[in-house]
Amino acid sequence: MAQSPYQQLEQEFRRLHAFRGAASLLRWDAAVMMPRGSASVRGEQLAALESECHALLTTPRVSRLLERADANEAQLEDWQRANLREMRRERDRAIATPLSLVMRIARATAVAEVRWLEAKQESNFALFAPHLEEVVALTRDKAQVLSQALGLEPYDALIDGFSPGFLSAEIDQLFRVVSQRLPGLIRDSIELQAERPPLPIPGKVGTSKQRSLAVEVMRALGFPFDRGRLDESDHPFTEGVSGDVRVTTRFVPQEPFTGLMGVLHETGQALYDLGLPEAWRDQPVGRDRGMALEESQSLLLEMIVGRSRPFLTYLRPLLEKHFGVSGPEWEVDNLYRTLARVRRSAIRADADELTYPVHIMLRFELEKRILDGTLPVRDLPEAWSEDLEGRLGLRPASDAEGCLQDVHWAVGSFGYFPSYALGAFIAAQFHETLRNDLPELDEEIAAGRFGGLIGWLRENVHSVGASLGSQELIKNATGRTLSAAPWLRYAEGKYLDEAG
């Protein structure tokens, strides 16, 4: 029997999924396994796959099929209609950004990334500035064409590439609410914590011990090692597809919790990938709902659960079992104080839960101004320092610790930063509902039973895939669209009420 236009589209997007899965595995391998000297060969393979995906989305055939499927939309089921919407979304974005622009950006960011690293090592922004200018110019071009195609403001069109369904005006509003309360919250909690600082955690813990603990925790959370792996890399990440998820972390002997927290963060994302709707796993509607939702899964496990007293109650005997440690430094209360420590720092990656949004708000404001031209690239270091001083009362010691600290802009990821803060707010909103829905949640976590927690996430987030918009998904799960209030309640409860 002849296939309907919709069925033919499913087949095209199945190929797209296979190519993207192959590319994901190639990226994993590049970070974890690949010999040093093989980067250029790998670059060619990834570029070929990327241009193939672009070509697939932009063929007239796919657009014709989309038109014909649209005409028969009434005969489709809800999931199929949602799938069609996601297909259109991908097609629209691909057609708006011609391959020539994609490749110019790829070349410019490849050079800019190398120069950024050099500039950071020498702490000299001037070395990087001309390359950033070029990336900014190309990013403006991209934002412009996407803006026209999608009917969004240019910056919103960039955000849409990472976290569809969030507009910068909404993010502005969330950040305004948080900003009113955050400086006082940071100040008060630092004061409170200073009254009873944690005992320093002594000694080093070897990598293999840290790994065996991490694996036990991942198993308890439900990570299936027959459909996934844990490896080590310079920076933790998750790659792969729903049937084969690759998690990495970085174990540091002097920091016994760095590797585990990386594992919790990545396992949050991995469980999202693994819990996506199986029947739709090779279709656009079967993918995750973007970076902000992904980050919410990571932060819920790493920050809200992983640094909570119930989780640390579960963890304490495991530390004795795997690390062979005991004593007052390794008791729940001291671990809690250690892992919830609030400190003002110039470095985003070192920031705690409370100061983290500050770093994001700074970047959000500055990247908007860079893109609309009101902040010339050359003035970035000074603008950065001033903004940080206004928000946290400190200035970076150097460009390396200031505007050169992150790779994101060098690789053209403008519009990405807000996802981190959105993820934190979404996580808190989920968690508030979770505790209502599962009154025994804390007791279960303390006992190492994560079925309720993960089950709720699977039902309300993972299994939804991309069948709903971001705000719709959040509203379905929690009864309302995203608000900063749950995060503020969570933060105040944790850092003021319990801090003593």
Next chain:
Amino acid sequence: MAQSPYQQLEQEFRRLHAFRGAASLLRWDAAVMMPRGSASVRGEQLAALESECHALLTTPRVSRLLERADANEAQLEDWQRANLREMRRERDRAIATPLSLVMRIARATAVAEVRWLEAKQESNFALFAPHLEEVVALTRDKAQVLSQALGLEPYDALIDGFSPGFLSAEIDQLFRVVSQRLPGLIRDSIELQAERPPLPIPGKVGTSKQRSLAVEVMRALGFPFDRGRLDESDHPFTEGVSGDVRVTTRFVPQEPFTGLMGVLHETGQALYDLGLPEAWRDQPVGRDRGMALEESQSLLLEMIVGRSRPFLTYLRPLLEKHFGVSGPEWEVDNLYRTLARVRRSAIRADADELTYPVHIMLRFELEKRILDGTLPVRDLPEAWSEDLEGRLGLRPASDAEGCLQDVHWAVGSFGYFPSYALGAFIAAQFHETLRNDLPELDEEIAAGRFGGLIGWLRENVHSVGASLGSQELIKNATGRTLSAAPWLRYAEGKYLDEAG
């Protein structure tokens, strides 16, 4: 400036190379890293890449470009003309085998491979026979269409897919020459060796010790660990592309030389891949010259060099260093007797250098008869046993040790087996010339200096890529086309003259 048709073709084949490199990495990962439960996802990714490669070769655009480039061939350089010839070869084979046939074969062999394994485990050929019949029928279809497209006999068209440039009539002739001398040679060498059997090698050697020895030997041979890796898998293999070569082996504690011999075998192939002409590495002319030549590189290192007295002289102190062993069992003479032991066995994979061609000749004869229909599939077990008895004087104890021992036919690899014997003959012919060209060869190897050996191979084989036909390459390197005489001289010298 507009690109010429030839330049456009180079670009198309560059993409093909990138896709194949990606597929190769995916296969490596599947055998070495992939979680057990991820096979079906990986299968989809590989099928998508394979059908993409097929599509690329069969587009009217590529055929049009080939026609236009052919018309301007006179303006091309020699390498470019050779490249064009290899492009046409690939296009012709792809067009002759439509994707529907390729996919039918892929599905049939996927099932047949599973059934073959079950049948082998139960040693029951009847379980496998119907699946083999289906694979044979499809293989005949494939041979037929290729035969017409390439102007070759059907079986030759299959051989051409593995080892281009060898016809079954030539192989017949080589095998006839070898068969006349081989039974006597096997008998005599077994008798001679029985007079002074080797001392058994005692004890077990742990995997990490075996690995450190293997790495040192690979380094000495020139394997660049910044563009390649060594890992472990169930069966040794080599995957990857010229800039990123992945070698695997299997270490067995009770068999201290199994892993090393696997490493030598695979390093032979890896150095071939790594020595391919750099300027042509992403073009058809920059590929290896097929399975027989590849096997020649493997067998030259594993069999001729790796089991020679000079190599074992180099190896002996390394065994002390890495394994911490010494004593008469680990002396050169005893190692030599151990590693050159001739034994009649029903199993190809366990065979030594002398009996190996016997196993190949048997398969060569039987697969020709299966394909032309003179041997019905149901009669295979009996035909196998009779043929083996005639050649080696023994019958397999069961189907599992008889016609079910190899996976090749289950996966449709008819025409592959001759490559193994051709590789052995080619290796011996190269080695004879090498010893003439480099009179110090044995002394250098004994001193662990492999530069002369590998340099000769690079110059005469690796750097040639696919710019010459197989026989042309062999003639350029050794002064004559392939003959069985060098192999017979080598075998007689090693197993009769030196055996005492």
